[in-house]
Amino acid sequence: MPKYQIPFNRPILTGDELHYIADAVTQGHISGDGAFTKKCEALLKEELNDAGILLTTSCTHALEVAALLLDIRPGDEFIVPSFTFVSTVNAFVLRGAKPVFVDIRPDTLNLDEKLVEQAITPATRVIVPVHYAGVGCEMDTLMGIATKHNLKVVEDNAHGLFGSYKRKPLGTFGELATQSFHETKNIVCGEGGALVINDPCYLERAEVIREKGTNRSRFFRGQVDKYTWVDIGSSYLPSDILAAFLCAQLEKKDVIQTSRAQIWHRYMEELSDWASTNRIGLPIVPDDCQQAFHMFYLLMPSAEVRKHLKEHLEERGILAVSHYVPLHNSKMGLASGGYEGQCPVTERVSECLLRLPFFTDMSAAEQSVVISAVRAFEVSSTYAAESQSPEYFRSGGR
Numbered sequence: 001m002p003k004y005q006i007p008f009n010r011p012i013l014t015g016d017e018l019h020y021i022a023d024a025v026t027q028g029h030i031s032g033d034g035a036f037t038k039k040c041e042a043l044l045k046e047e048l049n050d051a052g053i054l055l056t057t058s059c060t061h062a063l064e065v066a067a068l069l070l071d072i073r074p075g076d077e078f079i080v081p082s083f084t085f086v087s088t089v090n091a092f093v094l095r096g097a098k099p100v101f102v103d104i105r106p107d108t109l110n111l112d113e114k115l116v117e118q119a120i121t122p123a124t125r126v127i128v129p130v131h132y133a134g135v136g137c138e139m140d141t142l143m144g145i146a147t148k149h150n151l152k153v154v155e156d157n158a159h160g161l162f163g164s165y166k167r168k169p170l171g172t173f174g175e176l177a178t179q180s181f182h183e184t185k186n187i188v189c190g191e192g193g194a195l196v197i198n199d200p201c202y203l204e205r206a207e208v209i210r211e212k213g214t215n216r217s218r219f220f221r222g223q224v225d226k227y228t229w230v231d232i233g234s235s236y237l238p239s240d241i242l243a244a245f246l247c248a249q250l251e252k253k254d255v256i257q258t259s260r261a262q263i264w265h266r267y268m269e270e271l272s273d274w275a276s277t278n279r280i281g282l283p284i285v286p287d288d289c290q291q292a293f294h295m296f297y298l299l300m301p302s303a304e305v306r307k308h309l310k311e312h313l314e315e316r317g318i319l320a321v322s323h324y325v326p327l328h329n330s331k332m333g334l335a336s337g338g339y340e341g342q343c344p345v346t347e348r349v350s351e352c353l354l355r356l357p358f359f360t361d362m363s364a365a366e367q368s369v370v371i372s373a374v375r376a377f378e379v380s381s382t383y384a385a386e387s388q389s390p391e392y393f394r395s396g397g398r
């Protein structure tokens with residue numbers, strides 16, 4: 001018997017993955033940029049307002065290509081939430097730039113747009129918002145700030161594929177955006193990603209960077225008669241075997257998203273009484289955001305209460321997990337100028353957030369087990385005494 005009756009995540013097959021892989025192999029093109037790569041790029045293009053799409057080996061690599069395209073160099077600064085995956089930051093740090101960490105909003109847990117302008121210096125080049133849990137950042141404000149200060153925007157949209165803000169798809173706001181198809185995301189191929197190019201001026205160079213700094217893509221289109229070294233670059237093209245897997249998932253995106261929406265709404269409905277009785281925070285989705293149903297989390301009143309709920313669920317065979325450890329006060333963050341207390345909401349949320357099992361083929365019976373177990377947990381008055389209320393988060397924690 002596995003340790004957990006209900007895992008935190010379980011990647012799914014939608015049906016065509018294995019035979020598409022067999023097709024890729026039989027067709028004899030298993031390196032990058034084959035038929036399935038093209039098909040995935042076309043499907044994503046349709047979803048993302050006709051943007052230029054290049055599949056990449058990961059979202060991490062798409063972020064690296066973005067930093068290369070924007071010519072980020074030592075001395076540059078970029079604005080980024082501390083509450084994110086390390087790749088959002090590393091991609092720019094690899095070019096020698098300095099991260100300037102900005103705190104998150106206590107409601108959506110997205111980059112707090114009200115704190116961005118004060119973090120801008122003459123060295124700032126880019127803002128890198130992350131649409132946490134697939135709920136859009138306040139893009140009108142962020143794009144306004146970027147325009148005013150002549151900054152670029154790269155959206156880390158690893159959670160947000162199929163989400164939108166004011167009816168515009170997430171991933172179509174910044175000059176560039178990135179997607180992830182890692183096994184933990186909504187649409188997966190094991191490891192994979194995509195660069196979304198909203199400003200066509202980056203398209204040709206992005207192809208070159210992805211193809212080891214050569215103009216091989218132009219050569220294959222018959223635009224040059226031999227290909228050669230024209231720029232810096234690396235190997236960021238996924239195999240068509242992975243693209244075949246991804247293609248099967250993208251074609252079934254409605255089935256995947258419908259199922260995830262149903263699971264999310266059921267958690268919300270069946271946990272809201274329990275949450276308000278116990279003063280526990282639930283996700284907040286602003287009216288102008290269509291979310292991507294990437295995850296479901298609880299904001300517990302304190303680190304202590306979170307630990308007790310996590311253990312309570314573990315005893316019942318359920319794996320619930322925390323999320324990002326703040327970057328500003330990590331070893332690398334401190335070395336980059338971050339300091340303790342710089343992002344108080346991030347520090348608090350990181351200690352108190354617990355993600356419940358959430359995966360596309362979670363059965364109603366499995367979800368009932370999780371919901372009953374959560375509802376059986378009461379925040380005792382002992383913990384409540386030194387705890388923070390949901391209003392603490394909602395009010396900004398400041």
Ligand SMILES: *Cc1c(COP(=O)(O)O)cnc(C)c1O
Binds near residue numbers: 061084087156
């Ligand atoms: C998963 C994730 C990444 C990294 O994606 P990979 O495809 O694994 O490189 C980057 N940013 C965020 C916000 C993520 O959740």
